Amino acid sequence: MSDHDELRNLLIDFFGLSSAVQNEELSQSSLPAWDSLAMVQLIGELQSTFGVEFDLDQIQALRSYSEIRECLSRKGVNLAG
């Protein structure tokens, strides 16, 4: 867990969470605020922050920190942390 984890910081800022949160808790199943409306905004935020575009299959598999991380790295985004 690092301060330089840009994805983690983005999720914490986006959902207004405490910086003590565990990465495992950063998921649609543990965060009630992570509903379908939040999802739209989150995708916009991820796309503009990391300069990527997601296709439909990928969007349906962006339900947690680890899934997003996995997807971004497959797109060649170099994530620290």
Place this chain on the structure above:
Amino acid sequence: MHWWIRDFPARQREAISEAITTGSLAKVRRALRLIQELAVEQQGPPLTVELLSTYNLEPILPVLELGLKCLPTCPKVELAPLNDLEGHIVRSVPRRADEASARIVLWRIEEILPGVLFPLSSGFPEQLTAQVDEAISRAEGIVHLHQRHAPGTPLFLSTAPFPLHFANPVFAAQHSSGPLGAVERFNRHVRELAATHQSVYVLDVCAWAAALGKSYSDSLFDLMARQPLTPEGQMAFALFLARSLRPLIFPRRKVLAVDLDNTLWGGVVGEDGIAGLQLGHDFPGNVHLRIQRELLELRNRGALLVLLSKNNEADARLAFDSLPDMLLKWDDFAVRKVNWEHKHENLRAASRELGLGLDSFVFLDDSDYEREQMRQLIPEIQILNESGDALQILRALWETDAFDSLAISDEDRMRHRDYSVRAARDVQGHENDLQAFLESLEMEVAIEQVNPSNLERVATMLGKTNQFNLTTRRHSRAEVQQLASQPGSVALALRLRDKFGDQGIVAVLLAQSGQNGQASLTIDTFLVSCRALGRGVEDALWAALIARAREQKVQKLEAIYIPTPKNTIVAELYDRLGLRRVEGSSSGTRYVLEPVAPATWPAWISNKNGNE
């Protein structure tokens, strides 16, 4: 927007700017949190905004809220259930008359006329035309419901944007009941509704979206959540909405104070003469002509124009009377201040004469220096342009919201709600302010010998400087070179740098040794470019000359002021510098300085050459 948020503390201002530039929701939330920390009276007046929409605005509420907070207002944003336009109006409780509020109806043909996206499956053309008629009746019905249930609350009806996501736009272009023609018919009707009903206005989302182009909308977000706006589009939409509501709360500015040279025409009348000015139907004179057209339009809309120019009034007057393409007339200006005073002093005088507060004024000037001085010395004033370029000035006139208004009657009715988040400012102590302003320019001067590398510029300045020019002697290059190389002569050029950048050589002083050997110096030429007036560079150059003369053991300095129709600005310069008048001559006023007492270098200008 930067103008709206100027009174927020720096921390909030920076957070808002960052949120707006990035469009990031996290940054939007942070800016909202920081604004929330301010005292209520710092946040702006309350404003209730009710949003009724056929598309989903819920995800972008924080962004909309930030836009409204920038005005600044303390907004309460109420979002009606999706697509429940009529039901929400009927259920709503009337607002108190003194509550600033607005109801906004946002719709798209994707929801109100989905058939037009698929014309051939929807009974093109007759049945489709009937569907458009129905949508128009629905809009009419909404206006009537609103007037019955919420009379007095301003109602903003949006126009529908042209759909971006449909097939065969080539076919659609041909028919009045296709996807594009239907939008046009619907929108025309929205405008007619606004024109014929009290307190009903148009929110022209169609024009806004057209100006942003494809980048405002994303089909992914639209299909996922019926929220069509991209992150970039959301922020732009929020600011557009805020600007549209702003006239409900804040009165428009009443006066535009404009500069003359390089604004109403290209060139400087006092330097270039009337024949040298650019104004007309060819580029770039047409840019200045267009600026005049916009100013005249503004005047006809009810704003007052004030002329602020550093010029001899006779020169300016003559240009107004004799330039063939001059559109604005001398009398179009409610107040004219054409003289050599500081512009901020002239503006205060104009404010007193018109009986209008300084916060009713907008200032337009091509000079970075004048704008910066005005910004610092009269903080209430709104500076219209950020660049001196004529095209940028024209764009600033197109884009400004300073003179926005919806309609006179509503504005008058709501004006008492205007309230200022600014503390009363002390208008005393201008002299101290001026000193502080000059210091803030971070002026840095280098005194150079006139030499082959700057000779060209020096000769050009001798050839064209008319105003701050004591002798107006038009020496050729060769003559300047000859004078500079005489033993005992002093030939200095002053190079100025300030926080706006390198201004180049802006002042020249040439002096030659007198008949009685090197013990005396006679000033041949002393001039300052009109771009550098009022900043004290002449004092710096003078101090440099005196230092040089003292080094050379000069006992006596002689000078002459030769009056011309253009150089009255320096008629008393030598008196101010402490020279003594001696017998006049037919050609001008003669002065001497004997002995050559030390002169003070102006404290607000740093000397790159070291201790002069």
